[in-house]
Amino acid sequence: MAIEPVEPFRKNRQMMKKLLTIIGICAGLSASAQGFLGKNTGRVQKTIDTASLRCYYLFSKKTEGADxxxxxxxxxxxxxxxxxxxxxxxRLGRDSMLNAKLASIDPQTIKSVNVYKSDSGRDFSSMPGSTYTGTLEGESYQIIKDKRAQKITVLDYIDAIGDRYKYEDETGALPWKMSNETDTVAGYTCQKATLSFRGREYTAWFAADVPVPDGPWKFWGLPGLILKVEDTQGLFAFRMIGLQQLSASAPLPIKVDDSRSIKCTRAEFEQQKKKQTGGMLININGGAVVIAQSPRKTGYLPMETE
Structure with a gap:
């Protein structure tokens, strides 16, 4: 399929500046880029705690009205x-690899830049050179819960490359309603709890035998680890599929990089998220760079509607 440019240009200073900015951002954001380039790119990760427990969850999503x-x-x-x-x-691994590739580009070698925003600009299969994909598959957020401060910090991107946003979420104590109903999840006897949270109703199952008041996403505050939680519409579901007790002699560092982030409110972030594309495709052939937006396969469906 032929590529039909919507905004083609050659040696356009504004777009050249934008591309160089992207390259600079990627150099700063990617840990992989540090090793790839063999130099310090300015990205700093700090250890904020050490983990003694690692939980694996299968997160599934549906679109509204889908079976x-x-x-x-x-x-x-x-x-x-x-x-x-x-x-x-x-997702973090895929983003790091793309950022590392972009960080390796020498800006002085760029001779031309072309940008395509239409759906027809997504087919790079017949183009010479190297093509890198920055699709938005998977979850780009990192959610850090600080139990002492009763505060949640969210780090997230709007697109596959570019600016990262950061907001603090003061959820306070979540208004869980306990039930005497029990079920078995992943071999653990679990108790039921329900929650009304920011426009959606949830049912959760927690294991009192794992006395950790935490869970997936922004869920926490029950007297046991949340092993399963889903909304009543069946659009979002988390189910634990693995639990790893880490050795006390070899705890896992919990690291976070909150540098180079744009601070905003949750409402401001959600407004930006609604504008999200399906990602980007970047083709590099010598000094020629072609960038195309990928169409979004499904509309953005937020977990929080209020």
């Missing part, structure tokens, strides 16, 4: 004495 799940991802919850971190390790 089948359209995406599943394996998420990780690292739990320390004071802090926990919830994230998608596969």
């Amino acid at each position: 089948k799940v359209h995406r599943t991802d394996t998420m990780v919850l690292d739990i320390g004495p004071a802090v926990s971190k919830f994230y998608d390790p596969a």
Whole structure:
């Protein structure tokens, strides 16, 4: 399929500046880029706690009105004495590889830049050179819960490359309602609890035998680890598929990089998230760079509607 440019240009100073900015951002954001370039790119990660427990959750999503799940991802919850971190390790790995590739580009070698915003600009299969994909598959957020401060920090991106946003979420104590109903999840006897939270109703199952008041996403505050939680519409579901007790002699550092982040409110972030594309494709052939937006396969469906 031929590529039909919507905004083609050659040696356009404004776009050249934008591309160089992207390259600079990627150099700063990517840990992989540090090793790839063999120099310090300015990205700083700090250890905020050490985890003694690692939980694996299968996160599945549906679109409204759909019968089948359209995406599943394996998420990780690292739990320390004071802090926990919830994230998608596969997505973080893909983002780091793309950022490393972009960080390796020498700006002085760029001779031309072309940008395509239409759906027809997504087919790079017949183009010479190297193509790098920055799709938005998986979950880009990192959710850090500080149990001492009763505060949640969210780090997230709007697109596959570019600016990262940061907001503090003062959820306070979540208004769980306990039930005497029990069920078995992943071999553990669990108790039921329900929650009304920011426009959605949830049913959770927690294991009192694992006395950790934490869980996937922003869920926490029950007298046991949350092993399963889903909304009553069946759009979002988390189910624990693995639990790893880490050795006391070799605790896992919980690291976070909150540098180079744009501070905002949750409402401001959600407004930006609604503008999210399906990611980007970047083709590099000598000094020629072609960038195309990927169409979004499904609309953005937020877990929080209020």
